Amino acid sequence: MPNQLQYETSPYLLQHAENPVDWYPWGEEALTKALEEDKPILVSIGYSACHWCHVMERESFEIESVAQVMNDHFVCIKVDREERPDVDAIYMDSVQAMGVQGGWPLNVFLMPDAKPFYGLTYMPQKNWVNLLYSIQAAFAEHRADLAQSAEGFARELNLTDAERYGLSQNEPLFSAETLDVLYRKVAVKADDEKGGMRRAPKFPMPSVWRFLLRYYDVTVASGVENEAALHQVKITLDRMALGGIYDQLGGGFARYSTDADWFAPHFEKMLYDNGQLLTLYAEAYSLTRSPLYKHVIYQTINFCQRELLSPEGGFYSALDADSEGVEGKFYTFTTPELKEILGIDFDWFAELYSITEAGNWEPDHEGHGLNILHRTESDDSFAERMGWSPADLNVRLDATHTRLLRVRNERIRPGLDDKILCSWNGLMLKGLATAYRVFGEPEFLTLALRLAFFLMKKMRDNRNGRLWHSYKLGRARQTGFLDDYAAVIDGLLALYQATFTESWLTEADQLMQYVLTNFTDDHVDELTGADPMFFFTDKNGEELIARRKELFDNVIPSSNSMMAENLHALSLLLDRPDYAERADQMLGRVQPMVQQNADYLTNWASQFALRARPTAEIAIVGPDAEQFRAEIDAEFYPNKVLCGTTDKSELPLLQQRGPVEGQTAIYVCYNRACQLPVTSVADVWRLVR
Structure with a gap:
């Protein structure tokens, strides 16, 4: 008989709906059952494209005798980490606090009050059954010890960032010297021969290479061009594009390479990777004009359109690594x-x-x-x-x-995870908009506009303005997380600068105001003051055993680093000094961490690179605004915001500005100080460079 997962929409949960394990989804029913029956909880977390999740299911969760042990002694909960990143993050943190290297499948044992006391990743069937009996015996015979251990891990999870990382409020230092320190922290770990970082497996890590592009641009502007930084970017992008991690026939990148040569991929394809890599390769093309990068962008967008695009305009989450139960067979x-x-x-x-x-x-x-x-x-x-x-x-x-x-x-195709995630689609929106800005391909803009309309119509609650996290079969669910807002705002800002359609800028600001109201930490510490970082969860969302903040950049940049970038851009486009102040507070708070661990905080490092000199505010007014925008976007110059109109606008950068003697005019400003208007893009580059 199907278990309680049969009523879910997540493909990962539905994969387990006919397991003999009496799985429950995460929620009040399962948590109440554990308290009423006084049983420990087993939370098993994974995702649909996870190869070792499938292996553990085949070896253990589909086996009647194993399921019987699990059902007799535990309340068993299955979690799709992509659908509930808040639950995944809390229990991943707890397992790492136990000294276990994280990964998926993630299996965590909790007391009936949901506090964790033990966790691990994949385990073969025989060892798994032995562990289940050991946990059950420990719960029966040494419960007080387990409860004490669980309380300790819960306290660790609830430490503030100031306590955990020694953060304090500092004035951010935006200087070439600071930037050189950050670069060296990253460069020393980069593989100059094969690209990527010097380790295996190798992940694309787009935020690393976007930081190096920005650092390189700063060195060029200062007259001491760091060719090594650009080489590290180019060798990485070249080797990834030619390697097995890239689908040479159909386009699109796999999640990572299992070796140091980008040869053997873990074949699953994730939307979040491909969306970010579109942005990275488009930016790199605008600097290098590499035909290989252009090929990758066109072919990858074609792949996403062909295999991940829903009829409604949103993009599905992932393609499985396996087909017919075999990794890479397709x-x-x-x-x-x-x-x-x-x-x-x-x-x-x-x-x-x-x-x-x-x-x-x-x-x-x-x-x-x-x-x-x-x-x-x-x-x-x-x-x-x-x-x-x-x-x-x-x-x-x-x-x-x-x-x-x-x-x-x-051939029989890999499984498709057909849920639509708000945050990953925000990353895809940014990728499509950036590709359009660089190449001017109309189809890229059409896809971006369809996606933006989908997000605003289907994944936003019009009653209160908040975002939903997940969408499938016409149904949006799960209150949005900070990364949903951060990625969608970033995508909308890119779309506004690609089109000068002001409604996209308005939507971005409305989402920002929702975040400032519902994700802000109101606690004031005596030593550190109010923390400018945002919680990962909405105050109106489900209350878990801890409410955490996401600071470290990983395969996806941290939601707080993206929010700091969004605040800075909006502060310039809308003349909002309060947004700028908040962004500076965030950068000041995190700067000591970035200087120590820049390779784990590269999206933060990118913002220090952008702020090493004033951001160019470029306003275009007149009938040729779109043509001038395209000419400006065709060149690599990341430290800018663009706004424009063919007629009139009430946006702060466009107010009381018009053409010059009938010609489209371009106004360049820095730090609220404006240059005289010019009437050609060549003149713009003379001003900004």
Whole structure:
């Protein structure tokens, strides 16, 4: 019989709905049951595209005898970490406080009052059953000790950031010297030969490379160009785009590479990675004009449109790593398959994509060698070596890719996680808007506008202005978290600057005001004063055992670092000194942490790079406003905000400004001090550079 997960919409929870384990979703029913029956709680957290989550389900959760032990002694709760990042974050923090390296599946044992006392990640069936019996015995015989331990972890979770990290209120120092310190902290861990950081597995980590782009721009402006910083960005983006982590046939990036060479991916594809990487590659293209980066952007947007776009305009969350229960089966080829499909084109194709007779990756279950398509050589270099023109190579690549895709598309596809997450769609909105600003491709703007309308119509509660976190089957659910607001505001600000449609700026400000009302910490510490950082959860949301703040940047930048960036941009576009003051307070509070651990706070570091010199406020007024906007956006200059109108506007930067002698005028200001208007983009660059 299906368990209580049958009534959920999360694909991950529904995957477990027919397990013999009596799973409950996180909620009042399960938590009350634990208290009434006086049983410990097992919270098992994962997500639909998680390979080892599937393995543990097959080995343990689908087995009647294992489920019987779990049902007899525990109240079992399944959590989709993507749907409930607040629950995941609290229990991930607790497990790491226990000295366990985090990951998923995350299995945490709680007292009946939901306080954690033990946790772990994946465990094979035999060990898992033994652990269940040990936990049950400890709960029966040493309950007081477990309760004391749980109280200690709960206290740790409720420490303030000032207590945990020694934060105090400082005046932020925006200087080239500070920036050099941050750069060295990151650069010393970067892999100058293979790109990424010097470790395996390797994650894309877009915020790291966006920081280095901004740092490089500052060094150019100061006349001491740091070529090493740009090299670290380019080698990373080149190797990722040519490696197995990138789907060479269909576009789109996998979540990470299991090795140091970007060769063997963990094949799941996540919307949050691809949205952020669109922004990164578009910015890098505007600086380098690399044809490879343009190819990646167009192909990745095509992938997202083809495989992740919902009919309503929002984007689904992820594609599974597995198909038919085998990781990577959809994406890999045996050598005999490739020979049959490609015929006379096999030899050069095999050389370009490092195909071997025995397979370049691990064999399948039948012992056939599998190949991951990956490259180490650029198009130009390979074409020259083969005696072809670049155009000849492109024709050959298009033909072979088309044949291989035709075969691949007939295979059983990886599972689709078809819930729509607000925060991840905000990241995608920023990626699409940035790609449009750089390339001017109308289709990119069409997708961005559809997505923005979807978010504002389907994922916002018009009764109170708040966002919903998750959407599926016409139903929005779960009060939005800080990262939902941070990512959507960022996306809306990019869309406004791409279109000069003022309603998007208004929507962004309304969401900001909601955050300031409902996510602010009202507690005032005697030593540190009021904390300018925001809570991760809405004060109107569910109350958990701790209310935390997200500070560290990870594969997705922290919600507080994105909010500080949003506050700064809005302060300039709307002339809101109070927003600027809040942003400066946040940067001042976090600066000691950033100087110590810049590699874990790279989105914060990016803001120190942007603030090392005044932000250019560029206002465009006149009939050619869109053309001038496109010319400005085509060049890499991250330290700016743009606003414009073809006629008149009441926005602060546009008030009482108009064309000059009938010509579209561009007004450049710094720190509320304006230069004389100019009538060409060339003149703008003379002013800002």
